[in-house]
Amino acid sequence: MPSSAALNFKRGREREARLDLERFLPYRLSVLSNRVSDAIAREYSDRFGLSIPEWRIMAVLGGTPSLSARDVAERTAMDKVQVSRAVECLVRARRVARTADAEDGRIQRLALTAKGRAIYDEVVPLALHLEEVFLSALSASERAQLDALMAKLSRQARLLGDGGK
Amino acid sequence: MPSSAALNFKRGREREARLDLERFLPYRLSVLSNRVSDAIAREYSDRFGLSIPEWRIMAVLGGTPSLSARDVAERTAMDKVQVSRAVECLVRARRVARTADAEDGRIQRLALTAKGRAIYDEVVPLALHLEEVFLSALSASERAQLDALMAKLSRQARLLGDGGK
């Protein structure tokens, strides 16, 4: 049965349009993304007491230390309130340290502490393992396709979003 | 530049693993899905005062009337609390009607009212148009690829999710 998203649009004898939610891409994306996020969140939370926002922050700080909260927000696609709150938790747990910026009094530089780094070093393999399990349904060429499609769709979605803002 | 998700895993000279959030599939999926949902939610909300849960309920009732709240929850991937609340709004707005089931006193059959159907008939073309704009970044064969990949990933994600539950 061909089920391309392009075929979602149907008209019966009467002239009203129909929509099949299961084939509607925004819906499918949302369900897929939630399933994946939930499965992963459970692991992060069970094993390390990390929420997804916290993990995202640790992930970027692990790769690039000394970012400001604003930088982190940009790179994690979170808003500044979310970042502020998640950083607060991470600081309380001594996983992230805040230090004043030498030049700009408004900015605080963020970095993983040794403790945070140790957790990061444990979480990264777990995250990559989960990604791998998830992707194990695909062949190498399918993964390449997926990568290309995601890039195109992300660009397109960015355009969509900007239009309405 | 090859950027397959399979290549996300890297080790430097030192032996700690690194993770590039921008190439991490769960993250990419989440950002993409949110962008799309937000763009669409804005339209639904601006033009019809519909939230996404409300729209999902109307979408399934438009295709299959006389479902119970439980049926709706199943088909929309929402939980029963969400459905209960969104249905409440829809009923108050006279877009959906609740009628008692003849056989089972616990069940209420849900269906679009004439008013709800009129809105449905307007929203469906809008939804399909937005999907089309979004997919316009892809060729026909890319759409087919996407469809196949989403199906595989969804199945895989369902397995992942069940495992942990």
Place this chain on the structure above:
DNA sequence: CGCAATTAGTTTCATTTGAAACTATATTCC
């Protein structure tokens, strides 16, 4: 039958979230 266990759906309550207001610092421009 009649009591325990299930199921449909709602409500409650605590937590999460986001928008807007707020504080503090920095920059612009007269």
Place this chain on the structure above:
DNA sequence: GGAATATAGTTTCAAATGAAACTAATTGCG
């Protein structure tokens, strides 16, 4: 220099959310 504007980050407050308790009806089973 200093008033107006902009930016970093936090706090506040109201709305959205979810887990668990709850109500009401049904089913299973001795």
